[in-house]
Amino acid sequence: METVDVVVIGAGVAGLTAARLLANADADGDGEPAAGRRVVVLEARDRVGGRVHTDRSGGHVTDLGASWIHGVDGSAVAEAVTAFGIRTVEFTVGGYQVDSRPIAYHGADGHRLDDAAIHRFSADVHTVDATLADVVAASGPTDTYRDVTERAVAAQVWDAERAERVREHLEHRSEEQYGVASDELAAHGLDDDSIDGDEVVFPDGYDALPTHLAAGLDVRLRHVVHSVRHGEDGIEVTTDHGTFHAEAVVVTVPVGVLQSDDFVIEPPLPARHRQALERLRMNAFEKVVLRFPERFWDEDVYAIRQLGPEGRWWHSWYDLTRLDGVPTLLTFAAGPAARAIRGWSVEQVTASLLEQLRRLYGDRVPAPSTVQVTAWQDDPFARGSYAHMLPGSATDDHDDLAVPIDGRLHLAGEATWTDDPATVAGAMYSGHRAAEQILGRDVPIARLWSGALNGTT
Ligand SMILES: Cc1cc2nc3c(=O)[nH]c(=O)nc-3n(C[C@H](O)[C@H](O)[C@H](O)COP(=O)(O)OP(=O)(O)OC[C@H]3O[C@@H](n4cnc5c(N)ncnc54)[C@H](O)[C@@H]3O)c2cc1C
Known part of the structure; x- marks a missing residue:
């Protein structure tokens, strides 16, 4: 001993x-x-x-666990990173924000939304968000995040389609931020969801x-x-x-x-x-990192996002090309999607994802040169991504x-x-x-x- x-x-x-x-x-x-x-x-x-884990296979740097500092202002992590001389790159789209940075939005029919339509949709999300904190504060002890978001959306005088798009965004927020469907998350489960300052990621690995x-x-x-x-x-x-x-x-x-x-x-x-x-x-939240031989999406966007039922699982792709110049998209299987793909082969996940990307970009989408899919749910020393x-x-x-x-x-x-x-x-x-x-x-x-x-x- x-x-x-x-x-x-x-x-x-x-x-x-x-x-x-x-x-x-x-x-x-x-x-x-x-x-x-x-x-x-x-x-x-x-x-x-x-759960901070960088893979360097194939000459690429891929963070398979944490990617972001979710807001550098007042963050001891940011201070430590600066003091240790670790390089970072600004990437302020890590909190499922609706319009923090330019995002290529596609409507439920797959067509690209123009700026006015994006603005209307974002404004609706902000309108609900402005009331949500009070609705959460007034919630009962066993209410779910879905209960409170439903109440906040129902309080708006919107037609069904308009309300549905916002409802869907809030559902995806629960899944992408906490890796869980909103009816399994406490009403207060996203109380901590605030970001101070820019978010950054790590070109040389977290x-x-x-x-x-x-x-x-x-x-x-x-x-x-x-x-x-x-x-x-x-x-x-x-x-x-x-x-x-x-x-x-x-x-x-x-x-x-x-x-x-x-x-x-x-x-x-x-x-x-x-x-x-x-x-x-512990949640169910997996990363999928796709590298492509060429970029088929715009250079000036931080992410691609699709609205509507086709985006039930695959709705947001984050452009990591800024890290090393290799055309790379990061997406998440979050909550129900992560549970559903458990045990799928990389080929199955890739086919499912490409179907959605090709719906948006057609034949311009080439086969990816590499695909990485995490399996934190099956990791005996993690048993999920976070609680x-x-x-x-x-x-x-x-x-x-x-x-x-x-x-x-x-x-x-x-x-x-x-x-x-x-x-x-x-x-x-x-x-x-x-x-x-x-x-x-x-x-x-x-x-x-x-x-x-x-x-x-
Ligand atoms: C896919 C994913 C994406 C994420 N994205 C972000 C992000 O962008 N930004 C962010 O801030 N956070 C993110 N997180 C969360 C973040 O990674 C974690 O909150 C954080 O790293 C947890 O640190 P920890 O020290 O609490 O736990 P861990 O990092 O899990 O450390 C616990 C350690 O205990 C070890 N251990 C377990 N069981 C045993 C045992 N029986 N005996 C000995 N050792 C054991 C484990 O191997 C592990 O090394 C993400 C996590 C994942 C998985």
């Missing part, structure tokens, strides 16, 4: 943030790392980053962030944790490569792992934590999960951060909070990129 001060489970952004701040802790303010604070990070995979955060840390890859036992004697963490003893543990595994029988916490979590956990669920709030949950459920247990057991990770769950930012802030809880004092988050360990990057 190996003995350390703190075991951190999971080398995603939450775990690496916690570990880095703990290892960088300057207990007496003399600029030296605090003596004796040994931190080990146990990670099941053969890489760090967790994984540069976790790589920098991990530098100099004691990260044990390929260590699958099976159990965490906690009590008067401290913490005992059992892995397939031995047992670790510590005074404190930070558990950052995704909600889906925490809910599974493969990850045991003994004694079990207190009722408050268990109830909060039961009201969160969403089930009807009956409260936004505070996220923070409730992070209340320290007996001063030794700390849960962190995207799902434990109320203000910005389901994001890299939420993961980072939750790791920061866990480190502060263990240290019993405030630590500037900037120590992530300016602390003593940075000499080793």
Whole structure:
């Protein structure tokens, strides 16, 4: 058995943030790392980053997990990225905005909408959005996002077609933002859905962030944790490569792992934590990245979008050509679509997608040169892409999960951060909070990129 001060489970952004701040802790303010604070990070995979994962096969850089910083203003992730010298490219279409940047809209009949029609449609979405916060605030405890959006749309005096287009947009927002149909999402499930400043993506891969955060840390890859036992004697963490003893543990595994029988916490979590956990669920949300031999869409748009029933699954394609000049579209199988394509071959997914793109662009659409389809639903160490709030949950459920247990057991990770769950930012802030809880004092988050360990990057 190996003995350390703190075991951190999971080398995603939450775990690496916690570990880095703990290892960088300057207990007496003399600029030296605090003596004796040994931190080990146990990670099941053969890489760090967790749900931030960049693929580099075929000479292309493809983010298969997170892509965006959803708003750089006031974001610690953006500050870290700048401090580490990681390149970014502006791409402010990551929040299912209706008109944040130019989008090539196609109507329900497949024809391109002119600017006036796009403006009318966008104005309708903004009209409903302007009332939605109040409708959500007045909602009942078990109302769904569909209930509140239906109410907000019904309050408009619109003909059926006009109302349907907006209803559809709000449905797709639930699916694309949270990977779930709106009747399975809590009414408050998109309360956090705000973006401050531009959004950016990563031409050299988002994984540069976790790589920098991990530098100099004691990260044990390929260590699958099976159990965490906690009590008067401290913490005992059992892995397939031995047992670790510590005074404190930070558990950052995704909600889906925490809910599974493969990850045991003994004694079990207190009722408050268990109830909060039961009201969160991992989503179904997959990326499809298509590279083409040539571009068949306009150069000056950020995305292609189709309205109407044909866009039930495939409605939005994001133009990633700006990253490296290779004509590339990113789309999502989100919610019901992700569940339906589970187990499909890449060829099946491609055929289904091309049918829709050819409906809009005809024979100009060539066969893609490469297609990548993710399978986060089937990933045993993720079990989905991120957690969403089930009807009956409260936004505070996220923070409730992070209340320290007996001063030794700390849960962190995207799902434990109320203000910005389901994001890299939420993961980072939750790791920061866990480190502060263990240290019993405030630590500037900037120590992530300016602390003593940075000499080793
Ligand atoms: C397809 C997709 C798109 C996304 N898009 C965005 C986006 O554009 N912008 C954004 O901000 N966020 C996005 N996200 C969400 C974002 O990636 C996550 O919120 C964030 O990375 C979660 O970090 P974390 O540290 O909480 O969890 P993770 O990154 O999941 O880290 C947990 C770690 O625990 C490890 N682990 C699990 N089980 C065990 C075990 N038994 N033993 C040991 N280790 C274990 C895992 O391997 C993992 O490395 C996206 C996610 C996905 C999947």
